[in-house]
Amino acid sequence: MLKQVEATILLIGFPNAGKSTFFNILTGGTRKVSNYSGVTVDVGHGDIESNKNEGLQLKLIDLPGVYNLIPTSYDEAVTVQSLLDLNDYHQADKVVVLLDYQRLEASLSLGLAVRDVVGDENLVFVINKDDESEINAEMREEIKQRTGVQTLSTSALQNNGKVLDDFLRTLSYANKIDLKNKLPMTEESVKYFRKTPELDRISLKSDTEISSTINWYHDKSRDVLEKVIAPKNTKAKITEKIDRFVLNPFFGGAIFLSIFYMIFHALYTWAGPVMELVETAIGGVGELLTGIMPEGLLQSLIVDGVIGGVGGVLVFLPQIMFLFFLLSLLEQSGYIARAAVVTDKLMGYFGLNGKAFLPYMSGFACAIPGIMAARTLSNPRERVATIMTIPLITCSARLPVYILLIGTFVPKQTVLGIFDSQALSFFFLYFLGSAAALVIAKVLRLSFFKGESGNFIIDLPLYQRPSLKAAFMQAWRKGKAFLKKAGTIILALSIVIWVLSTFPKANPDLLVGKTEAQVASISLEQSMLGTMGRTVEPVIKPIGMDWKMGVGLLVSFGARELFVSAMGTLYALGDVDEESESLRQRLINEKDPVTGKPVYSLAVAWSLLIFFVFALQCTGTMGVLRKELGSWKVPLIMFTYMGTLGYLGSWIVYTYLS
Amino acid sequence: MNLLELKVGEPRLIKDFSQNQSVYFKLLSLGILPGDEIEIMGKAPFGGPISIKHGSQTFLALRRSEAKQIEVES
Numbered sequence: 135m136l137k138q139v140e141a142t143i144l145l146i147g148f149p150n151a152g153k154s155t156f157f158n159i160l161t162g163g164t165r166k167v168s169n170y171s172g173v174t175v176d177v178g179h180g181d182i183e184s185n186k187n188e189g190l191q192l193k194l195i196d197l198p199g200v201y202n203l204i205p206t207s208y209d210e211a212v213t214v215q216s217l218l219d220l221n222d223y224h225q226a227d228k229v230v231v232l233l234d235y236q237r238l239e240a241s242l243s244l245g246l247a248v249r250d251v252v253g254d255e256n257l258v259f260v261i262n263k264d265d266e267s268e269i270n271a272e273m274r275e276e277i278k279q280r281t282g283v284q285t286l287s288t289s290a291l292q293n294n295g296k297v298l299d300d301f302l303r304t305l306s307y308a309n310k311i312d313l314k315n316k317l318p319m320t321e322e323s324v325k326y327f328r329k330t331p332e333l334d335r336i337s338l339k340s341d342t343e344i345s346s347t348i349n350w351y352h353d354k355s356r357d358v359l360e361k362v363i364a365p366k367n368t369k370a371k372i373t374e375k376i377d378r379f380v381l382n383p384f385f386g387g388a389i390f391l392s393i394f395y396m397i398f399h400a401l402y403t404w405a406g407p408v409m410e411l412v413e414t415a416i417g418g419v420g421e422l423l424t425g426i427m428p429e430g431l432l433q434s435l436i437v438d439g440v441i442g443g444v445g446g447v448l449v450f451l452p453q454i455m456f457l458f459f460l461l462s463l464l465e466q467s468g469y470i471a472r473a474a475v476v477t478d479k480l481m482g483y484f485g486l487n488g489k490a491f492l493p494y495m496s497g498f499a500c501a502i503p504g505i506m507a508a509r510t511l512s513n514p515r516e517r518v519a520t521i522m523t524i525p526l527i528t529c530s531a532r533l534p535v536y537i538l539l540i541g542t543f544v545p546k547q548t549v550l551g552i553f554d555s556q557a558l559s560f561f562f563l564y565f566l567g568s569a570a571a572l573v574i575a576k577v578l579r580l581s582f583f584k585g586e587s588g589n590f591i592i593d594l595p596l597y598q599r600p601s602l603k604a605a606f607m608q609a610w611r612k613g614k615a616f617l618k619k620a621g622t623i624i625l626a627l628s629i630v631i632w633v634l635s636t637f638p639k640a641n642p643d644l645l646v647g648k649t650e651a652q653v654a655s656i657s658l659e660q661s662m663l664g665t666m667g668r669t670v671e672p673v674i675k676p677i678g679m680d681w682k683m684g685v686g687l688l689v690s691f692g693a694r695e696l697f698v699s700a701m702g703t704l705y706a707l708g709d710v711d712e713e714s715e716s717l718r719q720r721l722i723n724e725k726d727p728v729t730g731k732p733v734y735s736l737a738v739a740w741s742l743l744i745f746f747v748f749a750l751q752c753t754g755t756m757g758v759l760r761k762e763l764g765s766w767k768v769p770l771i772m773f774t775y776m777g778t779l780g781y782l783g784s785w786i787v788y789t790y791l792s
Numbered sequence: 793m794n795l796l797e798l799k800v801g802e803p804r805l806i807k808d809f810s811q812n813q814s815v816y817f818k819l820l821s822l823g824i825l826p827g828d829e830i831e832i833m834g835k836a837p838f839g840g841p842i843s844i845k846h847g848s849q850t851f852l853a854l855r856r857s858e859a860k861q862i863e864v865e866s
């Protein structure tokens with residue numbers, strides 16, 4: 135096979151200009167796209183798909199958005215760094231500066247600054263969001279004449295990336311880019327780089343000099359665009375109208391609360407019926423297999439180990455997908471930036487910047503992107519305080535645990551006439567996590583991370599009708615990722631749990647004359663896992679848990695969903711009652727072998743729930759924390775404080791409720 | 793007079809920015825220059841940030857303390 139030649143293209147542009155949209159279209163990537171500034175915070179590489187089979191493989195690099203080449207936060211420094219690295223390992227052939235037609239003047243000023251660093255022959259300007267083809271060839275020519283840079287205009291949404299794709303394939307990629315000039319930089323901005331830039335690439339300037347340079351680029355950009363028409367402002371008019379309500383001093387807060395309550399209410403209630411269908415289906419498969427397979431170890435491994443464990447988690451697939459569907463709709467709309475405005479004052483009381491709302495918001499999906507998104511916070515102390523509290527925000531991995539326990543043990547009632555007690559409990563857990571995050575942030579900002587707040591000046595993007603298709607795609611992708619997890623780590627763990635709880639076999643003498651249920655329970659207790667579980671039992675007894683829950687908690691420190699799968703396997707093994715096939719029924723039926731009383735009560739359920747609200751049970755999060763903070767110190771402190779909060783919280787509710 | 797003293801829906805031209813470097817720098821980065829037209833769209837409750845329109849198409853929000861640092865023509 136011929137060795138493929140490669141050419142690399144950097145995508146640079148204003149935040150929210152559509153870089154990641156293009157990246158995804160051209161490379162088939164799945165980078166996050168949302169309608170607010172500061173979504174992308176790291177470098178993404180991808181191969182352009184349309185010329186996979188040609189001699190030249192084009193590679194595209196998606197970067198965080200920047201306003202100019204003087205970083206004022208960690209994510210912006212990532213982009214500037216990739217320009218600084220151009221001369222060595224990180225070589226590129228072309229730079230595409232994506233201009234946002236909705237803010238053409240401002241984004242062109244960035245384009246001009248990039249031109250002065252990389253030269254005009256390897257640069258292309260692409261004006262995006264020209265949805266109604268308002269820019270004609272003459273205007274593009276005009277820009278080219280005045281800047282020396284080839285200019286295209288397109289709409290990623292209308293044209294599906296074709297204009298850019300075709301164009302990139304016709305270019306010749308003869309020479310790598312060479313930095314033409316040093317990058318001007320302030321002393322302040324140098325601090326945001328992960329590794330200090332080499333002095334031959336930058337020239338340190340005073341703040342006033344830098345300001346006048348930026349000003350100069352804006353003036354220049356206005357000159358260039360004299361004859362280019364601004365987009366029709368119908369969208370701006372609509373945005374103005376909506377914002378009169380959304381940012382209204384009276385309704386603003388109420389709208390914010392209703393949106394979030396509706397999301398979590400819908401998540402709990404609407405996905406319920408689908409979940410029951412899945413549950414019945416999985417129960418049916420289990421029953422079927424029990425019927426056709428001969429009784430014995432293999433049957434137990436498949437039915438109790440695999441179906442009990444993996445099936446127990448799979449039940450929550452609809453909820454996970456629905457959560458991502460709803461979050462995607464919200465993020466596409468443009469409301470998120472407004473929510474940051476509405477909450478800035480509140481966040482301020484807790485020593486955080488309103489901009490921290492955006493990483494917190496990502497934390498509802500998963501703490502990992504949330505922690506990374508904190509790169510957009512300029513103030514290092516605010517950033518660390520934000521990072522240290524993000525894992526308290528209820529992420530999607532807690533969802534299965536919450537739904538399982540609430541749905542099983544919180545009695546369904548109507549509260550205050552309109553609220554459903556289960557949905558309300560569910561919302562309360564989300565609220566509790568967020569409130570705890572804020573309180574801890576305050577404590578941190580009063581002690582170790584004292585200091586002023588950074589500025590809060592944020593773009594409000596134009597509202598946009600959310601695309602259902604994009605939301606479905608997002609839900610589908612996350613659903614697939616969840617299935618993959620179920621088919622790999624959860625499956626593996628379920629088998630491990632099954633082995634550990636089946637062997638060694640109990641001494642047959644102990645089983646003489648016992649009922650079937652007693653045999654099952656004694657066998658479990660005599661197994662390896664039973665021995666392990668009973669070792670930790672004294673620690674968790676005060677919070678109302680028995681050794682089986684202890685095993686669940688132990689494995690949940692790997693990932694939270696593992697709690698549900700471990701419970702699934704354990705209770706399937708202990709269960710001899712043919713009637714109950716779902717994990718929920720098994721939890722209700724579980725009896726204490728000695729007293730014969732149900733093991734689970736409302737108090738035990740809440741004790742578990744509260745533990746999950748606080749504890750940091752996620753190895754993935756620990757890894758990212760280490761990477762973002764540069765050492766293990768803070769991650770270990772977080773692990774300890776969150777674990778302590780969880781334990782104390784559980785102890786308090788358990789003692790109070792029982 | 794400063795931006796905060798403006799009423800909602802009254803467009804004005806920007807005269808000057810204060811000396812606070814980080815605020816000035818950020819506004820400049822967003823392409824907000826002296827001489828541009830600016831208008832308050834709304835004020836968040838309890839002394840929260842204000843949202844403004846710059847020119848006819850772009851919107852942003854900033855804290856009141858930051859708005860105070862923008863001088864507008866009276």
Ligand SMILES: Nc1nc2c(ncn2[C@@H]2O[C@H](COP(=O)(O)OP(=O)(O)OP(=O)(O)O)[C@@H](O)[C@H]2O)c(=O)[nH]1
Nearest residue numbers: 150151152153154155168169172173174199290291
């Ligand atoms: N109207 C319109 N919207 C677009 C177009 N292309 C992208 N968008 C929207 O613009 C928003 C931002 O897109 P992204 O691709 O996330 O922007 P980005 O440049 O990667 O943003 P950052 O990562 O924050 O720098 C999304 O809501 C997109 O749907 C377009 O051609 N027309």
Ligand SMILES: [Mg+2]
Nearest residue numbers: 153154173174
């Ligand atoms: Mg992006």
